[in-house]
């Protein structure tokens with residue numbers, strides 16, 4: 001591990017590698033399945049492996065590596081090699097829609113990673129398949145969970161659920177299902193500005209109004225029930241504070257967002273082309289295919305971008321789902 005690591009980088013505990021670049025789903029709240037604007041060539045498996053060595057040198061083995069989109073990570077050619085390389089050095093987690101987890105993929109996963117989060121947005125195939133734009137996606141996700149659990153009792157399996165208008169009626173039943181299942185936990189996200197669309201701070205009133213929970217009474221009831229479940233020790237992973245945040249956000253999105261601050265200290269994000277950005281909507285501070293990680297993170301541009309993010313007052317809906325290090329309760 002590199003000595004004299006700058007103070008502001010010592011808090012980084014998670015590194016998100018956006019390794020996947022394609023998706024087989026057509027989700028209603030994510031448009032990574034549309035052709036994406038890439039300013040450069042995507043990272044090869046060999047580029048990611050080189051980066052893993054730099055991450056080990058820079059941060060030591062305590063970093064959690066999360067391998068995710070834009071897209072479905074298990075569709076990435078060479079994913080087995082990447083999981084193997086990352087799993088040798090770090091604890092590794094992945095996010096997946098579960099669709100391609102057959103017995104072979106389940107073995108690769110259970111042999112190399114610590115945790116997997118599988119998307120599940122309802123207790124019925126009708127709701128989940130509709131939200132995910134993919135017939136059969138509900139049964140595939142449930143089957144993937146069964147396969148993984150059969151192969152490993154120790155793999156941490158969570159379900160990741162986006163709360164939006166379409167599934168508000170199924171959220172509580174889903175938690176009840178998780179309680180009875182062999183899944184370790186459920187992580188909720190509140191629907192926010194969809195991925196891979198033009199920035200629109202009023203998205204929830206404009207083109208994507210249909211995603212936004214409209215019935216405020218129902219929002220109150222569901223969120224209060226989730227808070228009660230969490231307080232009683234259910235398998236909900238989100239802290240009570242975050243669930244309260246979701247409730248406030250759904251009831252008053254503009255006012256609520258202004259109270260939060262961007263968590264630039266906790267997470268390092270590397271994009272599919274190797275770009276590092278402090279803020280998702282600003283310029284990259286460098287590219288790991290061109291410059292050493294140490295140089296990029298210690299640069300003046302990186303410091304300027306960090307300061308901008310600290311002071312950012314944008315009504316940015318990405319904030320509501322960032323609760324990386326606030327401690328559970």
Ligand code: SF4
Nearest residue numbers: 023025027030071097
């Ligand atoms: S949410 Fe996941 S599965 Fe759905 S389109 Fe986006 S990357 Fe694909």
Ligand code: SF4
Nearest residue numbers: 262279309312314316
């Ligand atoms: S809160 Fe500001 S700095 Fe953070 S991602 Fe949103 S726009 Fe960027």
